[in-house]
Amino acid sequence: MNAPLVEMCDIGKSFGGVKAVDGVSLNLHPGEVVALLGHNGAGKSTLMKMLAGAYPIDSGEVLVQGQKSHIRTPVDAQRLGIESIYQTLALADNLDAVANLFLGRELLTPWRTLDDHRMDAEARKVFERLNKNFRNVRTPVRRLSGGQRQVVAISRAIYFNARILIMDEPTAALGPEETAMVGNLVRQLKAEGVGILLITHDMPDVFGLSDRLAVMKNGRLVGTYRTAGVTEDEVLGMIIAGKQPEGKAQAHSL
């Protein structure tokens, strides 16, 4: 069995009086997809934003490849190979796809000027890998379709060789073709050994893509199970009623 890529131990976070995340522990292994499920407001995005360095952690600790880590900013997380695709996509609308891909991490020439030629060529390669038909990489992203914007957001994460990828509802705004593309990408990255935390409300995605699933409710972890070992009804019971399936062992590792 592989050592975990990430171990989140007893993580907590409050906003004012609200405990958004309350003592949650979760592991992720290389080449593993863990689906993170729960109702609106359960605390899924908040947990992932702490791992990605977007919010400071109030309590608990995170180990990355066995090392206690101090993730305080997105740059800290990126240095540890943690990349994320947010629910809101967080693109700079006025900039084109190429500029968005390299935003804050621009490629430079030996003379420390922007290497536009190389950024353009590299960007086209990574976009094409995700979607062969995506050519309008030089128009402001606000004029792109939801699926094309998703390609840009995912490219940002994979170009920089994520070892740990957080995907927060990556298919929520997509049509069937684009959803299939994201599914294929998840399988491809998994085969390359990337660990993926996938937040989704979509049951076919959960059962089609994940190895394990973790359910949150009101900031707490209801349980973590092998996906193949639970039924859809049991998963819904965890999400809606916070009820653990009877007679099923939890799976904290692969």
Ligand SMILES: Nc1ncnc2c1ncn2[C@@H]1O[C@H](COP(=O)(O)OP(=O)(O)OP(=O)(O)O)[C@@H](O)[C@H]1O
């Ligand atoms: N920046 C913030 N300031 C104050 N409260 C917040 C903030 N972000 C989240 N919360 C609160 O924390 C709780 C968890 O929110 P979170 O966004 O993590 O839920 P979620 O599980 O991702 O839900 P959804 O499925 O709707 O995306 C909610 O009660 C929410 O109102």
Ligand SMILES: [Mg+2]
């Ligand atoms: Mg969310």
